[in-house]
Amino acid sequence: MNAEIGIIGGTGVYDQSAFENIKEISVDTPFGKPSSEIILGEFEGKKVAFLPRHGKGHVFSPTNVPYRANIYAMKKLGVHTILSIAAVGSLKEEIEPLDIVVPDQIYDRTKHRISTFFEDIVVHIGFANPFCKRTSRLICETARKLNFKVHEGGTYVCIEGPQFSTKAESQVYRALGFDIIGMTALPEAKLAREAEICYATIATVTDYDVWKESEVDVATVLEYMAKNEEKVKTLLREIIPKIEGDDSCECRNSLRYAITTSPDKINE
Ligand code: ADE
Secondary structure (H helix, E strand, O other): OOOOEEEEEOHHHOOHHHOEEEEEEOOOEOOEOOOOOEEEEEEOOEEEEEEEOOOOOOOOOOOOOOHHHHHHHHHHHOOOEEEEEEEEEEOOOOOOOOOEEEOOEEEEEOOOOOOOOOOOOEEEOOOOOOOOHHHHHHHHHHHHHOOOOEEEOOEEEEEOOOOOOOHHHHHHHHHOOOOEEEOOHHHHHHHHHHOOOEEEEEEEEEEOHHHHOOOOOHHHHHHHHHHHHHHHHHHHHHHHHHOOOOOOOHHHHOOOOOEEEOHHHHHO
């Protein structure tokens, strides 16, 4: 086993100074190469794999991130838990820029992404609770201990991007009660569940989306992303030693209860 914990996020959250035995490896998968080489390192006895979601130099748009290769590579390395770090917009007044949100639901508004590993057979897994409850709870408890403002739960609406939303869309999402908006939680969360990997998101708020702002100001988003990086690094240092793989977690047994058919079976 090369790694137990996977971290998918921006390069800024990779804290080289905190890790030992660092090496960069190239991983091949049946779905091509992941977004970039993967950095392996150890922190307080835990083996961690870092992957910048958008590649080195932010070369993949949210649509073109090789999500299947990324999750497959994590599985191949032996990862049991993925922490996803994601910048999001806020759809609620009380969720302020620089807050942390640990969502418990997702609403899918993506359009051009392959969201399953299973192409030759049909596999229906349960996805009612898209995030790992155990890992999400741990993130919230740890963030609160650090006195970070954290919102436990909330619905993440995942849009296709790369454009931000129109005002009409943003207002509809608010009317539907959604909390935060981003472009990358899907299909990542679905693929992690198919791969039986626990998956939780640390969403860092960068803006109020266009229901409140005249436009999403990209310069401010980048400025707030940089500000959030230090916070995320501190949070990761506290969380990583506490993460334990749990074979009995629902996320780790998704295929046991899946409904599966294959062309062979249908022709029998
Ligand atoms: N990522 C950061 N802010 C966002 C927003 N307002 N909409 C979609 N994705 C985002």
